[in-house]
Amino acid sequence: MAMTPLHLRIFVSSPGDVARERELLADLLARLPRDPLLADRVTLSVVAWDDPEAPAPMVAGETPQSAINRYKGLPADCDLTVVILRGRIGTPLAADIRRADGSCYESGTVWEFENALAGRQLHPEHEVLVYRCTRDPEVSLRDPKFDEKRAQLAALDTFCERVKKNADGSYCGGINKYDTPEAFVDAFRKHFNAYLRGRLPEMPAAPPPAKPWLVREALRSHRIVGRDKLVDEVWRRVCAGRNTSLLFLPGVGKTTVAQELVRDRDKVLAAFDGVLWANLGRQHVDNEELRRWAEALGISSERMNSLDRPELWTQALREAIGERRLLVVLDDVWRTEDAQRFMALGPHCVFVSTTRSKAVAIELGDREVVAELPRSQGFRLLREIAPEAVRFDPFGAKALVGAMQGLPLALVLVGKLLRRAAADDPPDPDRLRRAYHDAAEAGRRLDLCGDDRRSLGDVIELSFAALHTDAARDAAIALSIFRPKPNGFCKDIALAVCDADEDMLWDISDMGLIGHYLRGNSSEYTMHRIVAEYARTRLPLTASQALHRKALAFYADKLRGTLESDPEAYLGWYRYEQAEWQETKDACLYHMAHAGDTAAGVLAFLRVFFDAFWWWGYYQRFPFCERLIAEWRQRELEPRAREILNEVARFQDAYPAGPDKRAAAGDWARVEKALLTIRDRLGLVGEIRRIEGEDARRVRAFIDFFLAEAWAYGRGDRDEALRHYEAARTLLVADGMAWIAAWIAFYVAQYLFELGDLTAAREQAQQSLAEGSAEFGEAAPLEQRDSELLANDYRLLGDLALAAGDSETAARAYCRAALYAYIFQAIPEPADSYTMAFYREITGRVAGQLAALLATDPARGRAFARMLADFGAPCRGSPGGPDDTAALDAALESGVPARLAAALFPAGLDEADIVPAAAAYGEKVLAVLPAYEEATWGSGWLAAARAGRTADAAGAGVSPT
Secondary structure, eight states, X not given: OOXXXXXXXXXXXXXXXXXXXXXXXXXXXXXXXGSTTTTTTEEEEEEOTTOTTSOOOOOTTSOHHHXXXXXXXXXXXXXXXXXXESSOOOOOOOXXXXXXXXXXXXXXXHHHHXXXXXXXXXXXXXXXXXXXXXXXXXXXXXXXXXXXHHHHHHHHHHHHHHHHBOTTSOBOOOOEEESSHHHHHHHHHHHHHHHHHHHOTTSOOOOOTTSOBOOEEEOOXXXXXXXXXXXXXXXXXXXXXXXXXXXXXXXXXXXXXXXXXXXXXXXXXXXXXXXXXXXXXXXXXXXXXXXXHHHHTTOOHHHHHTOOSHHHHHHHXXXXXXXXXXXXXXXXXXXXXXXXXXXXXXXTOEEEEEESOHHHHHHHSEEEXXXXXXXXXXXXXXXXXXXXXXXXXXXXXXXXXXXXXXXXXXHHHHHHHHHHHTOSSSOOHHHHHHHHHHHHHHHXXXXXXXXXXXXXXXXXXXXXXXXXXXXXXXXXXXXXXXXXXXXXXXXXXXXXXXXXXXXXXXXXXXXXXXXXXXXXXXXXXXXXXXXXXXXXXXXXXXXXXXXXXXXXXXHHHHIIIIIOSSTTXXXXXXXXXXXXXXHHHHHHHHHHHTSSOHXXXXXXXXXXXXXXXXXXXXXXXXXXXXXXXXXXXXXXXXXXXXXXXXHHHHHHHHSOOSSOTTTSOOOHHHHHHHHHHHHHHHTOOSOGGGOOSHHHHHHHHHHHHHHHHIIXXXXXXXXXXXXXHHHHHHHHXXXXXXXXXXXXXXXXXXXXXXXXXXHHHHHHHHHHHHTTHHHHSTTSOGGGSOHHHHHHHHHHHHHHHHHTTOHHHHHHHHHHHHHHXXXXXXXXXXXXXXXXXXXXXXXXXXXXXXXXXHHHOHHHHHHXXXXXXXXXXXXXXXXXXXXXXXXXXXXXXXXXXXXXXXXXXXXXXXXXXXXXXXXXXXXXXXXXXXXXXXXXXXXXXXXXXXXTOOOOTTTTTOOOO
């Protein structure tokens, strides 16, 4: 049953010196009921003495205020009174209108304000909003009415003080200040929205934590027609616990049926423990849908940030859903395996899937074909959308239903065309006849093809033609550059990119060419794929590319403004783990790929991929890298670009994971071949000084680095490896990337150490420590340090010291490495699978060195172990802390690295505990951190570290020389 709209009366009160404010407010209040968020929910009537459509008559023998009161109504009877003030209080009222105490009102505005306050005593839901401009009125000193205007300003000041304070000085009210008329309207819009939230209890409220409510809610101006039996049948099945798949043809309205199924929130939540929704279209992204589920299920953002692998997302969501019986809608499924991944998350959930594939429908549940509407229901739908037009010619309307072949998308478009043709009061017969004729002609050309795809071009063209202006038509066509349904776009980018205004968007939405949806607390527009494909045929390539460039600029500004405050700084790289940044960057790449410069688009993609691979994929598979490749494979690419993309995928698959590149499984020959092909196809060959462009230089630098690894660990060619390492480092240093250059110095040091060149390895390790010390090294505050790099450097310096026979220096370096690896579990982010694996790597390497020493020189090994044991003192005896002395002795007897690590260092989290316990583990690290001062660096170190005063470019006293 349709909801009865909330009707609000708004009284506008002011003196005559705010004409522009009144004009803008009248325009806003006229447009608000057409806003898709408010359509069919709110209606407004404005009470204003200067309403051009209904001015208050001035009656002879009656004061103006009395005439306004009699013909327009009283403020006390209105839901909302808006008082606008600047420099005047207004004209005093006649003696026949007085207060109860006999005093006169200073002006009609004052009377209206006090009348509204009196009405609020009887109707607490009524509100009074007072606005005052902060700019003083401009008055010439030569103005003959100067004294009068000054007196008006003084009287206004007195009134405003009375509004704010009681006679005893206590506060009793507030005034909203503004600077310009435009600022006033903007402030009022926000205040009005807040007011509406209190007056519209029927609007969807925030879901209770126990029952998630994640639904794609459509904001439409007509009721659903002709699907009652289907919805009832599906409801009966899901209540019985049976999964159902809705098989449909394009334009039949599969999403509409699913939305109608969950329309009645109370009914659904009485039968199920909540609702989740996922859009699984051809180009969907699992991570985006999973994150929305996590938010709906109440998983904290801190925990979500630790979910760095698909299996961890699966674990977290399965735990959050648990045994609950949720109703889950999987919309627009193209591949069975996509749906099955989501179905596996809720073993007790009931699933409704919509698809256009018969094979998919059979696999996912009881199949139900969503057919075209029969003629009787199609007629009802037309009558629901355009009642006046159908009443004008019911036989013509029935003929149109047949011509549209019962296709809901076509009927909605035609219905909105007829509704607009009948907008005149009374309807213009000639205009309606023309609309019927045009729709019938389009219907005769509507045909069914053998592949079940309909040609709706003529019907869509009618909708375009019915838009109010050419500018609106251009904007509607321009909107087709965005990814179509189920993807969406926000109002801000539509206005910025398509040269549209809100009226145009409402016009386009009113004609059914775009839909408007609520997703959680936000809203977005979307264009049906069929409409988008047609609109693109009317968009010249050059115009399309120009629009994509504008969209690219919009997203680039968003990145610069909010998500990339310092993108090249060490901490700035954490953006690669943030879902909002990933989604925004992916949007940038999508529009860049369609902006007309294929080479620039490919380079931008490669830079993002290699940056992300460097950040995370070098050690572990990074879902963001895999997502980039998967999405670009779905795009239409030139042959050369597709070849490059395929080589990127081969590189990722062949690259050895883990920190030990010599022992890790991989295919260095494939890595080298893929990198050389990418380099050659991009033309990034030759001397590095000739490489121009920021993206090109970054891509070439990473190609050189990864080629260096292939030469080092694949071919075993030291000279070529060092040449490529140096080429990469030179480019990065020249481009200000000291952080990456410091990492390369560490990798070179590790490689040289493995070759036995201890002197050269020590030089590179100390260079790594010195590079960018004040930015991310030991001269920086603790929160800004790259603890991972510092742990690696000190672990390697410990290896070098131990190889040189200096156990004491080695022990100090190892303790420092272990502490930085431990800190990495809490600063700058809570522990995740990556940081925990790194902690195990560092402590495992140290324990491995100790085990090797015990095997060759037991006495020296035990003495070395005692030096390391002091590191674990702060945690000894606490849960998860190192074992006691007896356990250490037993570990030393065994010589097993894993037992040694457990006896010497605080325990890390098990793989299964990383998700639920990461935040608590990080808090534990922070709690015991001060106790490590004496054991590792001496008292006072932590305070100095937090201030960034503990640097020692030569290795902080642990150099083995």
